[in-house]
Amino acid sequence: xxxxxxxxxxxxxxxxxxxxxxxxxxxxxxxxxxxxxxxxxxxxxxxxxxxxxxxxxxxxxxxxxxxxxxxxxxxxxxxxxxxxxxxxxxxxxxxxxxxxxxxxxxxxxxxxxxxxxxxxxxxxxxxxxxxxxxxxxxxxxxxxxxxxxxxxxxxxxxxxxxxxxxxxxxxxxxxxxxxxxxxxxxxxxxxxxxxxxxxxxxxxxxxxxxxxxxxxxxxxxxxxxxxxxxxxxxxxxxxxxxxxxxxxxxxxxxxxxxxxxxxxxxxxxxxxxxxxxxxxxxxxxxxxxxxxxxxxxxxxxxxxxxxxxxxxxxxxxxxxxxxxxxxxxxxx
Amino acid sequence: xxxxxxxxxxxxxxxxxxxxxxxxxxxxxxxxxxxxxxxxxxxxxxxxxxxxxxxxxxxxxxxxxxxxxxxxxxxxxxxxxxxxxxxxxxxxxxxxxxxxxxxxxxxxxxxxxxxxxxxxxxxxxxxxxxxxxxxxxxxxxxxxxxxxxxxxxxxxxxxxxxxxxxxxxxxxxxxxxxxxxxxxxxxxxxxxxxxxxxxxxxxxxxxxxxxxxxxxxxxxxxxxxxxxxxxxxxxxxxxxxxxxxxxxxxxxxxxxxxxxxxxxxxx
Numbered sequence: 001x002x003x004x005x006x007x008x009x010x011x012x013x014x015x016x017x018x019x020x021x022x023x024x025x026x027x028x029x030x031x032x033x034x035x036x037x038x039x040x041x042x043x044x045x046x047x048x049x050x051x052x053x054x055x056x057x058x059x060x061x062x063x064x065x066x067x068x069x070x071x072x073x074x075x076x077x078x079x080x081x082x083x084x085x086x087x088x089x090x091x092x093x094x095x096x097x098x099x100x101x102x103x104x105x106x107x108x109x110x111x112x113x114x115x116x117x118x119x120x121x122x123x124x125x126x127x128x129x130x131x132x133x134x135x136x137x138x139x140x141x142x143x144x145x146x147x148x149x150x151x152x153x154x155x156x157x158x159x160x161x162x163x164x165x166x167x168x169x170x171x172x173x174x175x176x177x178x179x180x181x182x183x184x185x186x187x188x189x190x191x192x193x194x195x196x197x198x199x200x201x202x203x204x205x206x207x208x209x210x211x212x213x214x215x216x217x218x219x220x221x222x223x224x225x226x227x228x229x230x231x232x233x234x235x236x237x238x239x240x241x242x243x244x245x246x247x248x249x250x251x252x253x254x255x256x257x258x259x260x261x262x263x264x265x266x267x268x269x270x271x272x273x274x275x276x277x278x279x280x281x282x283x284x285x286x287x288x289x290x291x292x293x294x295x296x297x298x299x300x301x302x303x304x305x306x307x308x309x310x311x312x313x314x315x316x317x318x319x320x321x322x323x324x325x326x327x328x329x330x331x332x
Numbered sequence: 333x334x335x336x337x338x339x340x341x342x343x344x345x346x347x348x349x350x351x352x353x354x355x356x357x358x359x360x361x362x363x364x365x366x367x368x369x370x371x372x373x374x375x376x377x378x379x380x381x382x383x384x385x386x387x388x389x390x391x392x393x394x395x396x397x398x399x400x401x402x403x404x405x406x407x408x409x410x411x412x413x414x415x416x417x418x419x420x421x422x423x424x425x426x427x428x429x430x431x432x433x434x435x436x437x438x439x440x441x442x443x444x445x446x447x448x449x450x451x452x453x454x455x456x457x458x459x460x461x462x463x464x465x466x467x468x469x470x471x472x473x474x475x476x477x478x479x480x481x482x483x484x485x486x487x488x489x490x491x492x493x494x495x496x497x498x499x500x501x502x503x504x505x506x507x508x509x510x511x512x513x514x515x516x517x518x519x520x521x522x523x524x525x526x527x528x529x530x531x532x533x534x535x536x537x538x539x540x541x542x543x544x545x546x547x548x549x550x551x552x553x554x555x556x557x558x559x560x561x562x563x564x565x566x567x568x569x570x571x572x573x574x575x576x577x578x579x580x581x582x583x584x585x586x587x588x589x590x591x592x593x594x595x596x597x598x599x
Binding site: 057059083084086087089091093096097098099100101102106110111113114115137153157 | 333338341342345348349352353417418421422423425426428429430431432433594595
């Protein structure tokens with residue numbers, strides 16, 4: 001018997017507004033997260049990440065599909081059962097601008113009182129690196145310090161499941177590294193974590209698996225090193241041919257291809273490059289496909305994932321993957 | 333921890349926050365004290381007022397109005413603006429992600445409002461006594477009367493403030509919506525202008541709202557009994573005061589119960 005997943009999502013849909021003007025923010029998403037796993041949802045702004053997470057946190061009712069979080073459907077919980085369920089989760093929302101005049105320590109003391117088995121105040125303050133600011137008023141903290149307090153408030157109740165919605169937006173690189181250490185520590189203690197982020201390196205560093213969301217759909221799901229499928233990682237050999245055109249070849253044997261090119265050119269091939277697609281290349285390719293095709297025809301977007309799997313990327317796709325920012329507005 | 337215990341925890345931190353926020357402190361806590369000072373100083377030279385033989389000075393005459401206004405501001409204005417602000421800046425959303433019962437949140441608001449409201453009354457009385465030499469009642473029965481009007485009035489005002497917090501779309505617009513509304517109410521309810529000198533249609537309009545009754549109740553506590561001749565019908569009408577305040581309490585309770593959400597619900 002396999003243990004029940006901490007989060008189980010089947011066919012999740014969410015639309016905002018009614019009638020003609022309604023917008024489909026989440027359009028049929030399936031995934032599940034096992035106990036102790038760190039799962040990252042990646043995707044551009046407006047892709048449906050926060051809508052999905054806020055449904056799982058119990059803030060919003062869904063429009064369709066099934067959701068189970070810690071064995072319960074948050075939308076059907078009420079009264080004491082809802083509060084008991086909330087005591088088992090930790091929520092770090094996207095950054096807010098609260099005018100909190102309490103100190104860091106007072107704020108944590110207050111929130112600790114809400115939970116049945118809170119962590120120690122000083123332990124949590126130290127874990128997020130705010131020991132020196134424990135007596136400072138929250139509204140006087142810098143953006144990064146506030147974000148660390150947000151995380152501290154999310155973990156003070158010793159949650160089994162922690163939601164982190166874009167936790168490191170606005171962090172400097174040092175703060176981000178420290179934050180990653182904190183997440184690793186929580187994972188080692190057995191906390192299940194659902195993270196949304198814009199940062200691929202963050203997802204790669206922290207998560208066991210990632211789900212990539214674009215235009216309300218999950219376009220890929222799996223361990224970070226397998227996202228996009230094996231063919232998306234096939235190296236690219238690029239050179240300039242005799243006519244001055246850039247040529248590309250995708251091959252699992254780049255050395256052999258280069259050897260053949262050297263033989264053909266009877267020397268050094270002009271502008272020779274051997275490229276292994278980075279995670280970012282693969283990600284941009286995944287959401288890039290959807291970004292452009294979904295604009296005109298929402299239905300075709302659904303097929304992108306499978307189409308990519310069946311036929312290897314064409315030469316045009318490869319070019320796009322290498323220099324996406326120049327060829328299209330991926331991040332829009 | 334129990335719902336009431338958590339309410340007490342919230343009340344403690346609400347109380348600490350209240351005295352660290354300049355806006356709340358000035359516009360709800362000190363405002364009636366300052367107004368009492370200004371009115372008494374400005375009109376003090378015009379002589380005493382009231383029925384012949386029982387005249388009092390201006391500070392004595394304005395004290396009950398300022399006590400009533402303080403209850404209104406501490407209850408309606410402070411809570412409506414504070415909760416609307418907490419709704420729009422993400423505080424409520426964050427609390428909604430924790431196992432804090434919504435009832436504890438309200439108990440916390442009520443608890444801190446009662447403590448700060450009571451402190452405000454004490455400050456007003458001390459200020460009136462020490463600065464303007466106002467004669468305070470010596471009969472313990474009068475203080476019992478003050479107590480029930482204060483508790484009932486503040487409870488009704490606090491619940492109305494909570495209900496009203498659902499109206500503004502943002503924390504910033506809350507101030508713009510609530511303050512003019514209450515200023516209007518204060519003028520027609522005889523807080524700044526003597527109620528007995530207002531046109532009768534204005535008195536009638538004011539009779540539908542709680543402030544007129546709180547002010548009347550406070551006059552019955554702090555003014556000589558002969559002043560009741562100036563009231564509508566020549567009586568203090570304590571029964572009506574209790575009835576109207578209790579009615580508004582129920583209205584506020586029902587509206588709050590129906591409208592409160594940790595976050596604005598989407599369609």
